[in-house]
Amino acid sequence: MTTSGISRRGALRMFGLGALGVAGAGALGACAPSGASSSSNGGDTKSKDFDFTSWSLNEEAAKPAIEKIIKAWEKAEGSRIRAVSYPYNEYLSQLTLKLGGGETTGAVHLDIAWLAAVAQMGKLADLSPVALKGGYTNVALDSGMYDGKQYGLPWNTGSIGVIANSKLLAKAGIKKHPTTIEEFEGALRELKGLGGGIVPYAAATKVAQLKDIFPWMQTFGCTLLEGNKVTIGDDASVDAVTWYKKLHDEKLIAADVDRFDARALFGQGKAAFYDDAIIGKGVTAAQSKDKTLADAMQPMKRPVLRTGDKPQALLWGGVIAIVKGKGQDAATQFALHATSDRATTTQYFTERALPPSTTAGLSDPKVAQDTFTTQWTEKITDTATGSPFWQFAQNAQIEEAVAKQVQAVLVGKEKPKNAMKKAAEEVTDLIKR
Incomplete structure (x- = not known):
């Protein structure tokens, strides 16, 4: 992870102190990065x-x-x-x-x-x-x-990665986990063919959880950040969002889904794949009426764009x-x-x-x-790797800025290229604060 100093304004915003008076701001003076190594x-x-x-x-x-x-x-x-x-x-x-x-x-x-x-x-x-x-x-x-x-x-x-429901995969005739984007799409279409309200991939589509798009952007080759240069907006990020939009339009993913919705769908046997942290198994299985679900839950490497690529996951x-x-x-x-x-x-x-x-x-x-x-x-x-944006005080705002643009694409208000251009501009402004 590279170094990036937090500005005084950024520190105040990060720690929820923007509205404090002079005394409050003074109390936080020691919070600003100074490189000091004295005893706390x-x-x-x-x-x-x-x-x-x-x-x-x-x-x-x-x-x-x-x-x-x-x-x-x-x-x-x-x-x-x-x-x-x-x-x-x-x-x-x-x-x-x-x-x-x-x-x-x-x-x-x-x-x-x-x-x-x-x-x-x-x-x-x-x-x-x-x-x-x-x-x-x-x-x-x-x-x-x-x-x-x-x-x-x-x-x-x-890490946060993909969990698969082996029972649904078997029902759809899928004998092994898909390893590439092409295979993944094929599996999603097979699962959609089961009918019965199945959401093949309960991917995040609500703004609150759309930071899940980052590993997919990385899968398509976007580095997100190089030094202090935001790379969102490059061809790879546009390709990733275009692909996500295709899944949405083909109803291979559903609208208005966050982590809680995804767990509920998976627990009801209505989703074959979803993203979660490793603790997701215990949480989702405990909420499900299907007491055999835990045995059917399997960790899956995130599909890659090309065979030989490194699977992406968030630490x-x-x-x-x-x-x-x-x-x-x-x-x-x-x-x-x-x-x-x-x-x-x-x-x-x-x-x-x-x-x-x-x-x-x-x-x-x-x-x-x-x-x-x-x-x-x-x-x-x-x-798994950490997010390059964690180093910034404005990390939550960065995630939200990108998420809003991705959602705009999903609902048809923006084209992928223009949306990612706007996202890059917003993120660039945020990390300069």
């Missing part, structure tokens, strides 16, 4: 006690598993960990406010999409030497890097970063333990179905015997 809070780095901040501690399903890790560490090390949590939708703004004010210490759980922006605040420790001890996979390590430094130890590393997961200052050393060892200790990561997997980030963890029998997780890691996560 000036506390004792050798202290055994520290905070652990995580949105998952605010979630009923996740909290018990994480508390178990915390209590085991406290007992073994004779330390005290203060658990801090905020709801996911408020987490980044709350964390950055506290971090900017020097109120956050210890270990912090970060969505990998946030790492670059938080790292630019200059408050996080470089964990490069420690990361070498963890036995992490290369993909996992990449998820915790920014500007050549390891700011996060990978906790759970997965997904979380890392644990360390704040410089009080409790830094102990928090670092805790993060290393939580993310790489085989017994700990295996237990966490059995409780939450989130794949470990280490080769040892992935090879543990309790993980390896889960065929879905093993195949997902091999077929999808292995070639």
